Amino acid sequence: MATLIMTDEVWETDVTVALTTHTRHHHVPSPVSPTFAAPAPAARLTFGPVALAAAVARTATTRPGRPRLLSGLQRSALAQLECLVSNNTAFELTEDFSDLADTERTLIAARCGAGITDLYMNALGYVWRANAACLSDALDPHADFLYDGGNASGLGVVLAEAHGSFAASATGKSVAAAARRKYARQVKPHVDTPSPFGHVIHGYSIAFGSQPGSVGAFLSVAETRIPKAKKPPVSPPSKTAGPAGRRPDDGGPIELFAHRSNFLLMGAGKVVDWIDWLIGAAEVPEDLAPARFLRFRYGGLTFLGVEVSIWPSWLRHLFGDIYWEDPTFWRPSIRREVLRRYLGGDYGWFVIEEKAGLSFLDGLTGMIRAGDTRRVPLELPTLEPIGFDLEGGRELRRTIERPGYDFALFRDGLALLRHPFRPGPIDIVTWSPKEGLG
Structure with a gap:
């Protein structure tokens, strides 16, 4: 570039x-x-x-x-x-x-x-x-x-x-x-x-x-x-x-392809690998370990984000997984410094609205268990967009809890947060390809 x-x-x-x-x-x-x-x-x-x-x-x-x-x-x-x-x-x-x-x-x-x-x-x-x-x-x-x-x-x-x-x-x-x-x-x-x-x-x-x-x-x-x-x-x-005219050999519904892009942007490689297997683009993944997501509040909404997409590897090596359960690690001063140095404002952070993300992951597990994208219909929520508008009449930035949040939310649930970390408590959500959400 x-x-x-x-x-x-x-x-x-x-x-x-x-x-x-x-x-x-x-x-x-x-x-x-x-x-x-x-x-x-x-x-x-x-x-x-x-x-x-x-x-x-x-x-x-x-x-x-x-x-x-x-x-x-x-x-x-x-x-x-x-x-x-x-x-x-x-x-x-x-x-x-x-x-x-x-x-x-x-x-x-x-x-x-x-x-x-x-x-x-x-x-x-x-x-x-x-x-x-x-x-x-x-x-x-x-x-x-x-x-x-x-x-x-x-x-x-x-x-x-x-x-x-x-x-x-x-x-x-x-x-x-x-x-x-x-x-x-x-x-x-x-x-x-x-x-x-x-x-x-x-x-x-x-x-x-x-x-x-x-x-x-x-x-x-x-x-x-x-x-x-x-x-x-x-x-x-x-x-x-399903939409009219869909062929039986289509490889999956359009929602599957849309969320492949979404979870790729989020950095959720495990999810992308299993989607690729379902649509016939890759062999069955060998890694059956669960994927981990951060669940947090931002701008009045709850989102899921991929931990490995923002946390540097040296933190995991230094602290181990136990730091996720250690409340002292989440002191605001530490959290701000980590994000300032290793996330910054250049790229933002792709996340997904909680209900949209959990609904898709649950449906994806059903497809993986069945080995078929057609036997398990995806019933996914849609949301009103934030951060852009055709007429400019709606508020473009979400300020439900307090001002200063800057993000864009799309109807399928994908969001990009410009300055990600103002959240309160952070939970961990795990997703196992065959066992589902935990």
């Missing part, structure tokens, strides 16, 4: 980007699913650095690659964005961006475009995500991501193409043209086609761009046109039935 020159002031302010254009594209048949109603587009998207950094990492880890490679892709997302985006309420790239090589600028723009797409889709109500490479084994162009949940729950999946451009040529007109062009080329041909996670019933192309040296950004959305419904949509089928 290129060396970044840090500015005097890092990005901390919430940014609002107005929707520049929104176009709808005709499709036959229309609608693909008679009971699907597309969420209404919003006039603006508001987000902070933590939300965008988390979304960049989420989209970078949807591919079924090896955990070591994928985890490396997401480590510096927050550190990069903090110094590449100005601390203003309008989106603006800092002078540091011009110090990057051309290839780095293109990569940063593409990652931000993917992150903005994930924020927009989550804000529209979609929950579960997967890579869309499964749509074609050939080199035919296809969009980037598949989403389920929200208005598509029980009906199928929707397709989303992401595009980002940080160039002198980026204008409202060029970004809008890119959204339309990419819809026609990479989304439209795959609407009303099968996928491993359900029939593709709708599509989006989302383009984001900004001119270096100028204040403001452009956000354009192109999507499948659906005529106004003559009657309200009926209630979707039970989640246990």
Whole structure:
């Protein structure tokens, strides 16, 4: 990675980007699913650095690659964005961006475009995500991501193409043209086609761009046109039935792939290994030892985090496991110093909301015992997002217990905490692949 020159002031302010254009594209048949109603587009998207950094990492880890490679892709997302985006309420790239090589600028723009797409889709109500490479084994162009949940729950999946451009040529007109062009080329041909996670019933192309040296950004959305419904949509089928069009050899529900990315970001390698076995991407893991998670309160919510993702190895060697039960170790002065030196604010800490995490781990144990991803339906909660919003009307930062918490929470339960340790008492939760939660 290129060396970044840090500015005097890092990005901390919430940014609002107005929707520049929104176009709808005709499709036959229309609608693909008679009971699907597309969420209404919003006039603006508001987000902070933590939300965008988390979304960049989420989209970078949807591919079924090896955990070591994928985890490396997401480590510096927050550190990069903090110094590449100005601390203003309008989106603006800092002078540091011009110090990057051309290839780095293109990569940063593409990652931000993917992150903005994930924020927009989550804000529209979609929950579960997967890579869309499964749509074609050939080199035919296809969009980037598949989403389920929200208005598509029980009906199928929707397709989303992401595009980002940080160039002198980026204008409202060029970004809008890119959204339309990419819809026609990479989304439209795959609407009303099968996928491993359900029939593709709708599509989006989302383009984001900004001119270096100028204040403001452009956000354009192109999507499948659906005529106004003559009657309200009926209630979707039970989640246990699975999305329509799912094939029996799909390798698992989309929730499994979404949480593979989530637990990879958290550093829960044991969980990722067992998911890979279930989806046929790896041999059965030899390590049957339980995984350990920290359970703690933060910003009025309870989260689970992976201990080994933040605690340096020398602490375990020096203190042994007994330090977890030693209350003197958790004195605030010690805790602050450890986190200041070994976690800091550069990367943040990926965690998962307690109910979402425990529900998934419980379902995962059932799948492991059965040796089958289809016999044990996943019944998982969804949450309201925190840290980003389509209209900016809701409070972006959670201040239930006291001010100063800065984090982003997604509908599937994944969260990124910018300054993690303000929790009170910390408990330990263990998960055994075959024995379950303990």
